[in-house]
Amino acid sequence: MRVGIFDELNFFSRLHPLTATIYFVELFVLLLVFNHLLVTGVLFVGLAVLCSWYFSRQKVWGTLKGVGSLMLMIFVFNVILNQTGTKTLWSWQLGSWTFRITQTATLYGVTMALSLGGMILAFVLFNGVITTPKLSYLLFPVVPRLAMLLTISLRMVNLFTQKFRRLLMLQKTRNVVLSEGSWRERLQKTGRLLRILLIDSVSSAMETAVLMEARGFGAKKRSHYQTFRWQTMDGWFIVGSLVIFSLTIILRFQGWGWTGDVTRFTILGSHDGWLLLPLLAFVGLPLVGEGGYKLCEN
Incomplete structure (x- = not known):
């Protein structure tokens, strides 16, 4: 699912391939380690905005429609297969068998769907940033x-x-x-x-x-027909992303943004609202870099 390739004049495309790869590794890790609805929703919306900034809106909208079908499938499967939870939103009985749609299953299904959608959008962004020459430069x-x-x-x-x-x-x-x-x-x-x-x-x-x-x-x-050099902006960007990523992971190990028992699944924990700030800062870090890059150029 390829939306396009970045303009070579923007900040993100001028980063060293290693810097961009580290950022995307951190991004994929964050998408995997949280399972609260609001947290995954913020990551999904932030990645959609980031893709809309770099790619044409028409192509991004087409990608979102394709992603939406997969997200709907994940949601339906989770609602059907997950019968846990105490609060029942709707039930249907056929003989001795009872089918229920519970609040827990609904919340968990939406969360998993948003997590999958965020993964796909992150891959689309990665595919636009890490072009073939950059991938070859890193791995060959x-x-x-x-x-x-x-x-x-x-x-x-x-x-x-x-x-x-x-x-x-x-x-x-x-x-x-x-x-x-x-x-x-x-x-x-x-x-x-x-x-x-x-x-x-x-x-x-x-x-x-x-x-x-x-x-x-x-x-x-x-x-290699194309070489890449480490620049000052690479150092600032990688330090900033590592600091925010480390802070977020520390909060995750403190129990923020995660529910181990699916029967107690909620939209957001009592203290998890503060977790949204570093997540928004991490997803918006490329846009901050774009602003700084434009100011330095002018």
Whole structure:
């Protein structure tokens, strides 16, 4: 799910690849270690605003619609499978079996959906910042095969999306529209397209493997056509992100932003409101850097 690539004139794109990677590692960790509804909601909204700042709003909106379907699926599964909780919002009985929708299941489902949505938005942001040259610069000296695998995978995702859109346009010229017909007909049409894409992807992967072998991949150390230098703004940014991240993790180990017992799941704990301040500061740190970068340029 690739929204785009950043403008090379902004602050985030000029950071050293190591600095940006450390920031995203911290961001993914924060998305994993909290399970309160308001905390995950703030992270999700903050990442949506951050993506809207760097990418076009139309593309971000399209991404959010795709993310929304996955979030809805996670929410429905959690509500159906989780029957814990004392407060019942709705119940339905069929013979000896009783199905309930509880407040705990609803809150937990929304929280997990927001957490998944935040992960996807963070990956979209990462995919826009850490371009192929930056990824190669970081990983090829250490793990060249893994670096090549990640580079090809990211490229294949973009190509897969482009080919799927082209197939949709081609099918429309044949008067075949996926959004028309019953659910069974839509699934059959989508399955045919996915089968075509799968065959084409396997063929492209085999061709890529043959070309890599012909060019002697792995025989010697790979060179780089683009180099990156550590700058003063990298030091300030990484220090600021590490300080805020460390403070947030300390609060997490104090029990803030986490409920171990799902039956006692709430929107927010008694003292967790203060946790929102460092989280907002961490997500908004790139925007603060953009402001400082513009002031220094002027």
